[in-house]
Amino acid sequence: MRLEARPQPSVAMSIASPVIAVAITVVLGTLLFALLGKDPVRGLMVFFYEPIRSGYALSELAVKATPLILCALGLAVCYRSNIWNIGAEGQLLLGAIAGGGVALLATTATGGWIVVAILAAGAVGGMAWAGITALLRDRFNANEILVSLMLVYVAEMFLSYLVYGPWKDPKGFNFPQTQMFPASTQVPLLVTGTRLHLGFLIALAAVAAVWIFMFRTMAGFQLLVGGLAPLAARYAGFSSRKALWTTLLLSGGVAGIAGALEAAGPLGQLTPHVSPGYGFTAIIVAFVGRLHPCGIVLAALLLSMFIIGGEFAQSRLGLPRSLTGVFQGLLLFSLLACDTLIHFRIIWARRLAWNR
């Protein structure tokens, strides 16, 4: 068996690929539930119906989708430029730390402008963290995949140090958490009675902004060319250094804003568990969304469904929460398999003579 490149990959299939991948994930999920001895129908309900059954459920879906959209947008810009930043999680955490730090300075009397300061600090924090990756790649040609990934763990340790140490709430019964931020720092809610906050609209605005940047401006075009054909970019005179810095600072910035929004939004304090892995899930979101801003919105909602579904599976079916990760993995695997088969076909060839 071997793979042979198809002469002309189907455009329709390329767009349908994520849908097919979701279908395969559902089938495999059904099998999985059956093997675990759970009613597959209930299992699927928990993942695919519970998260959208009511208005409140939908608002929670949007709350979880917000950081996913923001992180995935930045990653999509990176990946289209051939910069393999996989450290959005770390950049998000630094955004949460920087934003949280500003929030801790506020008092109940502080004006609403503090939210802007928190988000700005978050963006700067994320950019600084991504900037380390850019600097090491630019200066020492260090591999950005490894550097950005390893900085995630540094960021996690840094957050833990702060909430176990200097920023620990003195009246918090020794729990590793900061004190609750003053109400003035709360990101404005969109619908009362839910946790849906302004961040969702910010994320949608970012979708539009990134679309315009990538497909209508010269700066975005230079990044695209750098990713599609590096030699053509060099021939045209588009700087690869500029592309490196632009993409990493942009993706770090949006991931940082996502982190600050989490801290000053639904959480209202810093704990070691600011993020359930949004930055990593966003990698899947970016690819399932075909690295396209509009696709990312849909993919983020889907993956957000998996996160919520995983929580339900734990509380209602007594299944481990890691089921979320399993579903994410199944989806990514199915998607990659679909993509491979769109570009290649399998040839069941007789063993060639020289293989004997």
Next chain:
Amino acid sequence: MPVEPSVISRLALRGIRKAYPAVVANDAVDLTVMPGEIHAVLGENGAGKSTLMKIIYGVVMPDAGEIRWNGNVVKVRSPHEARAMGIAMVFQHFSLFDTLTVAENVWLGLDRSLSLIEVSARIRAKAAEYGQDIDPLRPVHTLSVGGRQRVEIVRALLTDPRLLILDEPTSVLTPQAVEKLFVTLRQLAQTGCSILYISHKLDEIRALCHRCTVLRGGKLAGVVDPTVESTASLSRLMIGAEPHRIEHRTANQGPVALAVKTLSVARLDQFGVALDDINLHVHAGEVVGIAGVSGNGQQELLAILSGEDPRALPQAVQLFGSPIGNLGPRARRARGLYFVPEERLGRGAVPTLGLAHNMLLTRQDGGAVRAAGWIDLRRIREMADHVIARFNVKAGGHHAAARSLSGGNLQKFIVGREIDADPKVFIVAQPTWGVDVGAAAQIRNELLRLRDMGCALLIVSEELDELFEITDRLHVIAQGRLSPSMRTSKATTQQVGEWMSGLWSTEEPIHAA
């Protein structure tokens, strides 16, 4: 060599057909090769020569048709089976590992398990048989291109082939090396080995081959005796029409537009070439050519001239007297220096992007990019449409992806895109490489028209005929050094060939033009 009709053919193809989704590469193609015959397969790029050879060598299976080998019907399912039958092939692009020695490379290609010492001995023996000088212990990267080709051929000969296929073997050789190759091939044919010689160079085919099968558009255009045909009649058979003649006018020269002064640049890597004290100037209204065997520093020099390689000292490259050696490609374009690279897909154009967006690579002028970097889509589409119409590019409109164009049409688009910018200095690498005869004539005419309008042109090409046709002065590059220039009208193939080997006397005065 006379071929007796009673002798069974070495190889006979009947009614071969191979269709790809977009194109029928071979349709009802017949080919007969007799023992000891040197048989040319002639055709333009895209005529189906490569597909036919891949079918013979077992890389591709035909959709229909019959292959007979020594009179028996066979199916060639893989290159391994082809080699087992006695078919050997030397590809246009060599498959040698640079860091290994000659013997190690040959050893890797052999199926049987011999020791490296035995292989070395066989290489020496085979090379001696053909009067060639090959040191089995030399690392391949120290060999010239001609030397590498000799290794490829000896590797093929070690399998004692009954049919040797050579794909465009002379495109990398100096005229003198071509002569040496022909001697080897004639000697090989004497032993009864058949040779399939794939080429688009008419005079070589007429000098070497006994018979010639001509393909056009995937179909058989004729089987002729090249020794009695004229170059014109072969060309008619190949393209179905007489090529345009180029009208060469004398140059009307202006001041020096582009000057390179004592340029020396270290090589970038082990396999690169260092540039050594290069001096060059091109006047407005003049075409200067640089001949040379590929891999002698052309790429390095072009990268320095285009600005892709910014390592030159500012003074080393001058445009109308001002230093530009440290400027990037965009800054150079802004000053009127435009460049067409050798690789079209992936460098001159982004394969997956449409032609309109490919305009943007080098053309941010003419309202294409507005304030704040906003791309005016309507404007770039208009610009692309204009180039498509003006240069007669066959494409499915400005949306067509660059990779959907044929090589010739993409080259017309890229050259057209740059000419459309009204360059003051225009540097072109391999202007008609892989381009069909009609498009090549059109491109050369456009280049000469540009010259007549006062542009300074520098053409780097491996096709000597082309340089003789369109240049006013000629340099030769060899091992990173540039020869003095000679007037093209006074140059001979003989002299250029010698210079290609790096043999020019340094005392020779540089002819001021």
